[in-house]
Each structure stands twice: as structure tokens, then as C-alpha cells.
Amino acid sequence: MLKLTDENYHSKKANSEYMSVSTFKSFLPWYSYGCEAKAVAKINGEWEEEPSSAMLMGSYIHAWAEGKLDSFMANTPELFKQNGGLYAKYKHADKMIETIKDDDYMMKVLQGGKEEIITGELFGVPWKAKVDVLNDEFQTFTDLKTTREIGRDYYNEHAQEYQNFINYWGYDIQMAVYAELIKQQRELDSYYMPHIAVVDKQDPPDKAVIYFGTDWIQDKLEELEIVAERVVDVWAGKKEPHRCGKCDYCRSTKKITESIYWKDF
Template identity: 45%
Template structure:
């Protein structure tokens, strides 16, 4: 399947290719659920609209240089009733503040320079993968991914290993950067990875922002994590193994059927 910007996020593409987000959607450690992941791939479930994702798309459109086109094609960005009818909704007015923060930082603009929204595909772990690099600068030895985040502080409890971790580990951004670096390396045939960077801007008022880079050690460690889980993911996606239900996500709650009555004391176990 030949990928382009119009079909990159299509169901057909998701069925043919593995991606960073799809891989993590199978893993409970990253908030994933096998049953939900398969329901999405099969076109049986679509997550409800989330304005936070739309804010991310808005900021990405600015980075790509297509913000005006994005606004023209998405009338839902504007209030349709009340005294603010015809104006951008509050969330997107704030997104403009986030963009202004980025535009006024020379180092951010340097990190986000280069080719935009570059699509690449390669075989990893025996299956085809797809990636889209927000900003690609092979001549300077780097690529960058643009993230919008609620905040950069705080700590998150990892139930699998019993430790607190930062938002980078919690959302699996190390996994994403490693997959992107490995795919790019295989496509170009280069001997070493490009250095992944992440430009983060928060939704706080005023927004905070940061440029974060990832070293070769974390790329190796993260690819090892992918390798540890990929055979299970491949087996479930191919239909050879029944997907497990997490019984906690939106999809599992929506499709839940009670098969036994629980004693009240069991509720303390989850």
C-alpha cells in the first residue's frame, strides 16, 4: 500500500501497517487494550471526539504551514451560537497562544525547521511499519516531533514495575522516538540513528515549552521493549490470538457483559 497524507490515518493503512500509536494501543502499560485496539482496526469502534486532540492537530497544522487551510476545513473550531458566534472557540484561541510561544523562540524554530510531515515505511520485527516525521533535517542529523501536553511536570505511577515516572515514559514517547529513528535509519541506509528531538508546548496559561532530545541508549532500550512485546501484538492483530479485554477502557465499558456476581471485597483488588 502506497501511503500519502490523505490515507495515512485510514483504516486500510492501519490494517496494513503497524505504527507507534497502534503498537502502544495494544499494551496496558501505555493505557492500551487489545480488545479496543482490534475493534478500531476492524472499524467496529471509534473513540469519542476529544477537543484536546483537535488542539494538537491545530498546532501541528501551524508547524506544517497549513493552519489557514485547516481552519477553513474545520468549521467546528468556531462557535456557532451565542455572543461569540463566528469566533474561534476558547480552546483554539488558547492554541494560538501556544503557537505564539513557539514562534517567539528562535531555538524552537530551528528545531522545527526542515521538511514537514515526512512519511516513511520500513519492515521492523517482521512486519511493515509507518511513521510520519513532523520536522525532518537529515543534513543536520536530527528530526523533531511536536507535542502538545497538559503539562510537563508531575509523576505517574507505573503499576508494572512499581515506580513513579515522568510524562515521557508514561506516554511511551521514548518508544515513539526509537521507532521513528529505526525506520528512518532503514529507509536511508545510514549507519547511525538521527538524533530524535521533541518540542513540547503545554496547554497551561501561559504555556510552557521545552526542547527534549533522546540519546542512543534510550533508543536501544526502547527497541528492546518493542521486541519483547511485538510477537503478542502481531498474533492478536493477525487474528491468531483472541484479544484480551482490560475491562477499564471506554470500549470495554461500552461492551461489558457481566458473567458473574462479585463479592464486595473483590472491588479492592482493582
């Protein structure tokens, strides 16, 4: 089994040996980006996605929170002008950071060990995670999030309902899995308290610290176990992946095998 480090954490080998929350969700059709065929292609190195502007902005803010802005600037020069300032379309990220820095409570929640790699076993396979902030003294962990608008509801086409940003992006799954992995690795009898510290992209930005409690975690893990068998089998190559037919990967690799009757279109 591969020993995980910062350097190999996102490698093809790591993603083929360890399940992660992002990989697990990428197989599930009830998330806008979920497609089994695309997920397998990404794991196998057959499909790559360029990071979006939103992802790059989030990575910039995370690098600040970790105290690693210098290395981020060196590795992501496309975000920065020659004088070291951000290009205009990313400049709002600095205002989002200032929003966090100006709030004593939010800064307190972000105190602790940064980006600790944790591993464990769930649903019969090894899992990996990187925890943004892990505070053993207070038995808490915190994930730093950015979102378009904290109070906005997002329409989930699969569920046919509006959801808050936590449910829409599956952050409840992340909190439950991280809590379980920390419990296993720390050999605890109880869960650390999950938190999300979130800042949004409005001008001026809004912010919040959200705590989850722990009494729901076991129920969420049992809920995930229902779908985990197929996800794990497809991830491990034991079953063929289904194509969603709608995502960029499916459109790019689509082959027509028959005509469609116009009334069925």
C-alpha cells in the same frame, strides 16, 4: 502492499497492513489507554472515538507548524467562530503557538521537511510513521508535542510509579521506532538524533527542546521485541485479544455472565 499517501495514511486498510507506534502502544496495558480488545475494534472499524478537546488543540498547533492552517480550518469548522477566531476553550492554543514563534531556538529545531511518511520493517511486520520535522542536513528529526505541564509527574497505575510526560505517554518508544525507520529508509549506518519540541498548556505556557541521543535506541528496540510477538499476533488476527475490563470500549460491550461474591468485589 498499500502505497501510503497523506489521504490514505490513517485509513482502515493502512492500519491493517502497517503497524504504527500509536497502534502498538494501544495494545499495551501499561499505558492508560492500552487495551487489546479496544485496539482491535478500532482497527476493524467497530469502535470510533471522537477527538477530545486536547487532541483538537494539538492538531491545531500541528497544522500551524505544517503551514496548513487554512485546510485545518476548512476541515474542522467546529473549532472556529464565524469570524475565523477560535472558540474560547481552544483560544489558549494561539498563545501556545506565540510561545513557540517567539523562541528562535525552538523555531530553528522545527525547520526541515514536514510530515514525511516513512516505512520500514520491525519485528517481522511493516511499519509506518509520519515524522513532524525531518532534517537531513543536520541528521535530526523532531516531534512537536503539547502536554498539560512539562515538569509534572504522572502516576502510571500499571507500573505503580510516577513518570515524566515522556515515559508516561511512551514518547521514548516513538523516538526509538522513528529513528530505526528513518535509518532503514535512508539506508544509513547510524541513527538521526531524535528531538521533542514541547509546549505546555499552563498560562503562560512553558516550552522545552529535548534531545535523546542515540546510544539507547537499540536497547529500547530489544525491549520492545519482548512484547512485540503477542502484539503483532493479536494485531494480525492470529490470537484473540484480551479485554482490560476498564476502558470505555470494554464497559460499552460488557456482558455479565455470573454474579460476584460481595467479599471478592
